[in-house]
Amino acid sequence: MGNNHSSTRARHGNGTMKLRNKKSKQQLMEREEIKESAKSRFHLPKNDQDIDRMQLQHFLFKHIWEDKNYSSPIEQVLKSGDCRVLDAGCGPGAWLLEMSTQHPSTKFYGIDIAAVFPSEIKPTNLNFYQCDINGGLPFEDNYFDFVRMSLMITSLKADQWVNVIRELVRVLKPGGHLELIEKELLVNNAGPHFAFMVKNIMSFIQSTGINGYITQQIPFIFSSIPSLINIRSEARIIPIGPLGGQSGLIYGELLEMYFKNKLIDVLPRFMNITEKEYLNLWERCQLEFNIHATTTKLFRFWAQKDVIDDDDDNNNNDN
Numbered sequence: 001m002g003n004n005h006s007s008t009r010a011r012h013g014n015g016t017m018k019l020r021n022k023k024s025k026q027q028l029m030e031r032e033e034i035k036e037s038a039k040s041r042f043h044l045p046k047n048d049q050d051i052d053r054m055q056l057q058h059f060l061f062k063h064i065w066e067d068k069n070y071s072s073p074i075e076q077v078l079k080s081g082d083c084r085v086l087d088a089g090c091g092p093g094a095w096l097l098e099m100s101t102q103h104p105s106t107k108f109y110g111i112d113i114a115a116v117f118p119s120e121i122k123p124t125n126l127n128f129y130q131c132d133i134n135g136g137l138p139f140e141d142n143y144f145d146f147v148r149m150s151l152m153i154t155s156l157k158a159d160q161w162v163n164v165i166r167e168l169v170r171v172l173k174p175g176g177h178l179e180l181i182e183k184e185l186l187v188n189n190a191g192p193h194f195a196f197m198v199k200n201i202m203s204f205i206q207s208t209g210i211n212g213y214i215t216q217q218i219p220f221i222f223s224s225i226p227s228l229i230n231i232r233s234e235a236r237i238i239p240i241g242p243l244g245g246q247s248g249l250i251y252g253e254l255l256e257m258y259f260k261n262k263l264i265d266v267l268p269r270f271m272n273i274t275e276k277e278y279l280n281l282w283e284r285c286q287l288e289f290n291i292h293a294t295t296t297k298l299f300r301f302w303a304q305k306d307v308i309d310d311d312d313d314n315n316n317n318d319n
């Protein structure tokens with residue numbers, strides 16, 4: 001058999017070459033398809049490491065916010081016990097697991113398009129639902145006392161934000177609070193390689209229809225919704241790298257996971273460089289963190305739903 005094959009190869013040397021070329025062309029096409037689908041799935045959790053990263057990020061961001069899980073004035077309503085809380089785009093549910101354990105008589109709900117949340121081992125006052133927030137939430141109007149949505153900047157397309165926030169307001173009770181938590185994607189005091197990397201990330205995500213500057217626009221979206229009052233926001237610095245102490249080191253590790261596990265699927269191709277060149281560039285960025293005190297920002301935006309809602313306004317105007 002082996003001999004026959006090699007003689008065939010010898011006789012049709014050029015044909016074999018063509019076959020090889022064809023095969024590698026097909027392999028290339030398959031790789032292209034994989035990369036294309038990685039781009040279209042970029043807004044979804046990728047694997048266990050990506051889920052671990054989200055969980056670790058939750059604890060770091062809570063620590064950066066003086067260990068407070070929320071900024072809205074909801075202590076009283078949580079204490080009252082008779083209350084419902086929603087986390088939209090909850091991911092693995094780290095915030096919900098913590099809050100539902102601390103407030104056993106409050107009912108907590110998490111929704112996410114990907115079933116990355118725990119289905120069995122969870123407190124009984126916590127329920128998860130798999131659904132696409134862009135298709136509307138499976139809850140009636142005025143249902144929740146507190147609604148939050150955290151770190152969706154790379155998950156929602158630019159033109160989806162207004163409708164999603166309106167949907168969150170729809171399910172919020174009059175008098176209830178809405179809170180959004182978002183990072184800024186831009187960084188301060190970056191070295192040249194990291195600045196170059198961030199510039200490419202911004203261009204890449206813009207190319208997928210995401211607005212990398214949405215964080216700065218959230219207060220304006222809130223203001224454009226008549227039923228939202230008492231709009232507030234606060235920011236905290238997120239240090240990157242060893243010059244930022246323990247938090248900087250942890251955020252550096254989170255970035256390492258993000259660059260090596262997630263961005264590597266899409267960014268080298270977008271930048272038209274090989275994976276090896278991309279990893280070299282990332283190594284240079286990490287070296288820069290030792291000499292540049294690079295930072296980014298984390299924001300919380302919160303507002304209250306007015307007890308006189310839009311419909312009442314409209315009815316009054318009609319009369």
Ligand SMILES: C[S@@+](CC[C@H](N)C(=O)[O-])C[C@H]1O[C@@H](n2cnc3c(N)ncnc32)[C@H](O)[C@@H]1O
Pocket residue numbers: 043044045054055057058088089090091092111112113114116131132133134149150151152155156
């Ligand atoms: C970056 S993670 C944030 C998870 C969590 N909120 C946190 O702060 O750690 C974004 C989450 O949004 C979910 N997501 C993306 N698009 C969504 C959609 N259209 N509807 C519901 N969830 C969505 C993803 O599956 C992912 O779990």
